[in-house]
Amino acid sequence: MLKSLKGRLVVLFTAFLLFPLLLFIIVFNVRVESLFEGYASAQQDQRIQQVVSQVTDLFQTERGVVSLTGLETIGNAALQNGMVLHVTALEYEIDWDISTHRSEECQLMLQHREKNMHSRYPNFEGGYEQRSVDLTYNGLVIGEIVIGYYGPYTFDDGELTLINSLNKIFVILAVTFLALAVIFGVALAVNLAKPMTTASTLAKRISHGDYGAKINERYSLKETQALINAINDMSETLQTKEQQKRRLTADVAHELRTPLSNLQGHIEAVIDGVWEPTLELMESCHEEICRLTQIVNLLLELDKYEDGRVELQCEQFKVTDFFESLESSFKLAAQEKGIKLKTELDHEDALCLADQSRLKQCMVNLISNALRYTSPGGSVTVSYQDQASAYIYSVSDTGIGIAPEDLSQIFERFYRADRSRTTHTGGVGIGLTITKAIVEMHGGIITVDSKRNQGTIFTISLPRNTIAPYD
Numbered sequence: 225m226l227k228s229l230k231g232r233l234v235v236l237f238t239a240f241l242l243f244p245l246l247l248f249i250i251v252f253n254v255r256v257e258s259l260f261e262g263y264a265s266a267q268q269d270q271r272i273q274q275v276v277s278q279v280t281d282l283f284q285t286e287r288g289v290v291s292l293t294g295l296e297t298i299g300n301a302a303l304q305n306g307m308v309l310h311v312t313a314l315e316y317e318i319d320w321d322i323s324t325h326r327s328e329e330c331q332l333m334l335q336h337r338e339k340n341m342h343s344r345y346p347n348f349e350g351g352y353e354q355r356s357v358d359l360t361y362n363g364l365v366i367g368e369i370v371i372g373y374y375g376p377y378t379f380d381d382g383e384l385t386l387i388n389s390l391n392k393i394f395v396i397l398a399v400t401f402l403a404l405a406v407i408f409g410v411a412l413a414v415n416l417a418k419p420m421t422t423a424s425t426l427a428k429r430i431s432h433g434d435y436g437a438k439i440n441e442r443y444s445l446k447e448t449q450a451l452i453n454a455i456n457d458m459s460e461t462l463q464t465k466e467q468q469k470r471r472l473t474a475d476v477a478h479e480l481r482t483p484l485s486n487l488q489g490h491i492e493a494v495i496d497g498v499w500e501p502t503l504e505l506m507e508s509c510h511e512e513i514c515r516l517t518q519i520v521n522l523l524l525e526l527d528k529y530e531d532g533r534v535e536l537q538c539e540q541f542k543v544t545d546f547f548e549s550l551e552s553s554f555k556l557a558a559q560e561k562g563i564k565l566k567t568e569l570d571h572e573d574a575l576c577l578a579d580q581s582r583l584k585q586c587m588v589n590l591i592s593n594a595l596r597y598t599s600p601g602g603s604v605t606v607s608y609q610d611q612a613s614a615y616i617y618s619v620s621d622t623g624i625g626i627a628p629e630d631l632s633q634i635f636e637r638f639y640r641a642d643r644s645r646t647t648h649t650g651g652v653g654i655g656l657t658i659t660k661a662i663v664e665m666h667g668g669i670i671t672v673d674s675k676r677n678q679g680t681i682f683t684i685s686l687p688r689n690t691i692a693p694y695d
């Protein structure tokens with residue numbers, strides 16, 4: 225069975241807090257008990273010693289002619305302190321035993337002491353004990369003092385009350401600490417469990433399709449906040465992916481609809497006998513099919529890049545050679561259109577580390593766009609700059625430019641600034657999206673700057689330190 229975090233934390237917290245406390249109480253109690261035991265034994269010895277010296281003094285002061293009243297006084301006082309006094313000095317005709325005079329009180333006192341000890345220690349092994357000491361007078365042993373008591377040691381009422389009170393204090397302390405431990409444990413558990421519950425509720429919402437749902441509360445615990453941040457990020461990513469998926473479906477449907485309905489119209493016209501299946505008509509159908517194939521191929525390619533399924537093969541190459549191959553690819557097209565194609569390099573020996581063939585794909589996209597949107601008589605310039613932290617490529621033209629409201633969307637899939645013209649020129653609106661994906665795979669950025677009817681400049685910046693050579 226799964227246990228709740230709250231329950232487990234309370235138990236753990238209580239156990240961690242109580243264990244040292246109980247240990248302390250046990251050790252302290254044992255120590256106090258042994259101290260009390262020592263104290264009680266010492267007290268017993270002291271009292272016996274006191275009685276002995278009182279009896280000896282009595283013989284000394286009364287010069288051997290001891291009155292029984294004196295012995296009685298000492299015996300009664302000793303009885304109050306838990307002792308049964310018996311004094312024998314046969315030479316002086318003394319054999320005084322308090323238990324013969326006050327037998328009942330002696331019994332009661334011994335029973336009381338026994339009860340005291342058993343109330344504290346139910347298994348206390350005690351019994352009646354006696355200690356005999358020589359009675360001396362003028363340096364001579366004249367008899368014997370025998371003191372009986374409940375031993376080996378006993379507590380009187382005062383001592384018993386004290387030790388019981390101490391024990392009660394320990395019990396109260398333990399209960400108080402237990403209550404505090406439970407309160408703190410619950411508070412801590414609630415504190416820790418709450419974000420977990422919130423996180424799991426959010427995760428459940430996300431799993432039910434509520435992408436973009438977030439927790440805005442801030443938590444003071446670093447780990448908790450990291451968990452919440454991770455779930456928030458995941459939710460945001462899923463939302464973006466979902467939006468991309470929806471947009472892609474809509475875009476693709478939109479893009480495929482025109483060539484498909486053209487094809488459908490042409491073929492239906494032939495079937496209905498409205499049009500003859502002439503070569504011209506077939507060419508028109510072929511053109512539409514080629515466009516459909518081009519869209520599908522570009523989409524598949526873009527998907528590979530966006531999905532991260534393409535591995536870059538970065539190598540070092542000479543930028544002059546790279547530019548020469550670009551120039552030879554576009555020389556003819558530029559000449560035919562009457563556009564001047566120029567290359568600019570800040571130094572001839574420049575070396576660049578990148579995936580050359582994919583970078584070429586980017587440059588081909590940019591240069592063909594520049595040629596496409598520049599009128600005869602204009603110019604297209606391809607340039608390279610070697611910077612300390614980046615390789616900078618740019619393609620600028622003196623063409624029609626891009627309207628400011630289109631600039632921010634120019635890298636979006638299927639986005640064409642002038643739809644009617646670009647459809648005519650054969651543009652699909654995926655070239656720049658692919659270019660941006662390739663640049664970003666290198667860890668770089670692509671920017672655009674344009675002025676209507678003056679020209680456009682695209683700049684690719686590839687960071688030097690994040691590109692690793694392919695092996």
Ligand code: ADP
Pocket residue numbers: 589593594597621623624625626634639640641642646650651652653654655656657680
């Ligand atoms: P396309 O295949 O339509 O050229 P791109 O993604 O390469 O698709 O470009 C998207 C749109 O950006 C183009 O349709 C065009 O409107 C605009 N564009 C791109 N490059 C230039 C440029 N050099 N000058 C003016 N407009 C441009």
